Amino acid sequence: MTQHSTRTATPEVSPEARFAPRATPETQPYWDATAAGRLDLPRCRPCDQVFFYPRSSCPQCGSTDLEWVTCSGKGLLHTYVVSHRPAPGFPVPTVIAVVELEEGPRMMTNLVDADPETLELDMPVEVRFEQRTGAAVPVFAPVPENAGKESA
């Protein structure tokens, strides 16, 4: 049971009812990876930049010499709002956030398993995957305080 689900204000809160994205051919590897529990992004071989969102050339140097790399799934909470607007399948409130990945890119996401009152900018977060209809969507949760000790 997550904290955000205990704040449920609507009866139909369910990840399966939430907006489900559909891949295009060039983004298919991204969504295949999330389904397997990985956050994969394209990396430009010539300039060594990992970028978001997946596309067919590097936004920095223009090269099409790309490879998919698996990100650590760790990042920092860059900014957020606490939405009180009803959205299908979502609890009210929901934290809509931008996370800065360890590899550099930023992405829109939800912050889950967190009390909105306790959030701080630049706090460490880590990826999780939320199953929607036909896609697993990357969301983030605060890194538990003792996580460093456990993994050391």
Place this chain on the structure above:
Amino acid sequence: MGREVVIMGAAETDIGKLPTTSTLELHLEGARRALADANLTKDQVDGIASVSVPGPIQVSHALGITPTYVDGTGVGGSSFLFHVRHATAAIKAGYADVVLITHGESGRSRVGAPPYPRANDSVMAQFEMPYGIVGPPTSFTVPARRFLHETDNTLEQLAEVAVAQRRWAARNPRATFRDEVTVDDVLGAKMIADPFTLLMCCLVTDGGGALVVASREFAEAHGSDKPLVHILGTGEAATTPLISQMEDMTRCKQFTLSSQAAFKESGTSTADIDHLMIYDAFAHVPLYGLEDMGFVGRGESGAFIADGHTSPGGRLPMNTNGGGMSYTHTGMYGMFAIQESVRQLRGEAAAQVDDVSTSLVLGNGGMFMSAATLILANQP
């Protein structure tokens, strides 16, 4: 140097809640009123510009105009500023003499309005919409917390933006909300997307308007006796369609780029601007605008507004119609920002400011996606 270009006609439709008027009809009514304002007939128009829905061809056909210059630039609420810029270039180049720019949007009543896009495989659908985003209030607002954090502007100062604009709206009988509010009222209003309350968000209304842009020589030969509004300088820029991909979430690059281009072309600087319109879809946008265009230093915009400098009697009157938060906001508000600058320069605004000779309009499009700047004046 090409020909000098002016706005020779400008008008708005009725605004507010118009459940019996379609999107197309709002365009047409705006067009007819603007042509009447310019003392022109439809047959004197050779260029048309409008956003993608219902589109410039539908609008011109319905009016009975066969344009030989067509601009369908649709880059959000700033589009009408882009249209003015493109029309200025076309008229200078001799591609058109008289360009009619129309806006109409049944934003509230949704009569003859396009449905919200529901594709689930667009880039935005794949990478932003899965997160409970239900329109601009839950996404345009996302950068603001970072902005406050890095600039030391405060939440109370964010609320002051809404307070200042309501002071102007209180002087404008056409404004939707006219009762003055306090910072406590703003912060205590219904929470929408924390830290944004309802009073920090724009209205959702129906309405339209149009502009007639022409060469100065044409306007002087054929126009009405309304004062001409001279287009001194313009700029445009675009960055990201996804707000999460802003290069820096605390700066709007296209506000800087488009305003620098407009200042350079017009040979003016911030010190020359008597009156300012900054598209205020949400309360943080004018703060970004003031800082990114260089009217104030980094982190100084909140105090500047809180100290009353943009309020009635202040030294830089801003959003003097009440803005998108208190006057009207159909969805693509840019047309209304231009209209207020034209009224101020003509001396016919509801809340008229003394001695306005140069006005700057900054239009935002999408959610920090595109921007254009116009510098307008009552003298060449």
